[in-house]
Amino acid sequence: METLVAWCQWLEHTRIATQIRESLWVFPAIETTHLLAMIVFVGSIGSLDLRLLGFAWKGERVSQLSARLLPWAIAGFFAMALTGLLLFISNAAKLYLNNTMFQLKLGLIVLAGINALAFHFTIYQRVTAWDLSPVTPLHARLAGAASLLLWIGVVIGGRWTGFV
Numbered sequence: 001m002e003t004l005v006a007w008c009q010w011l012e013h014t015r016i017a018t019q020i021r022e023s024l025w026v027f028p029a030i031e032t033t034h035l036l037a038m039i040v041f042v043g044s045i046g047s048l049d050l051r052l053l054g055f056a057w058k059g060e061r062v063s064q065l066s067a068r069l070l071p072w073a074i075a076g077f078f079a080m081a082l083t084g085l086l087l088f089i090s091n092a093a094k095l096y097l098n099n100t101m102f103q104l105k106l107g108l109i110v111l112a113g114i115n116a117l118a119f120h121f122t123i124y125q126r127v128t129a130w131d132l133s134p135v136t137p138l139h140a141r142l143a144g145a146a147s148l149l150l151w152i153g154v155v156i157g158g159r160w161t162g163f164v
């Protein structure tokens, strides 16, 4: 833990972290980009989740919707991770490392990633069997519900980080 604290202290004293922290507009500009990327990411992944749950796009093939939306979700995620990292280094040790909401948010991101991989490598491998079904198999619905709840948790954790 001490090494992690020391590393975060070093991070927040780098030139780029100091510039982000001390400028009046750089932090808000990066945070705005973080939020714009969130719209792309949560919009696309949330749409897929709603299809899995049978709440939207019931006439669409799951595989076609995935092919169309996943590139946006992946691009949105990387933009979030990059801008999030820049926000993080600006006050890595002082504000974020020990922030419960920030820790919760990162934990939920890991869980959501595991859920997405588990879905992809299990039930999604047999998607041809249920591609057009308005009601998807139970495991697909469970994965969709877990994904939706976990990402909502990440958004709440992100918003709350500045208030604890």
Ligand code: HEM
Pocket: 031, 034, 035, 038, 077, 080, 081, 083, 084, 085, 087, 088, 096, 109, 151, 154, 155, 156, 158, 159, 160, 161, 162, 163
């Ligand atoms: C990929 C999913 C992510 C989502 C949905 C998400 C969501 C959010 C939200 C809603 C905010 C609040 C913005 C505001 O209050 O204006 C935020 C802020 C922030 N995020 Fe993320 N974020 C994600 C990923 C990340 C990652 C990967 C990191 C770091 C490695 C990160 C670091 C931060 C930091 C440091 C803040 C500023 C907190 C503050 O001081 O208010 N985020 N995020």
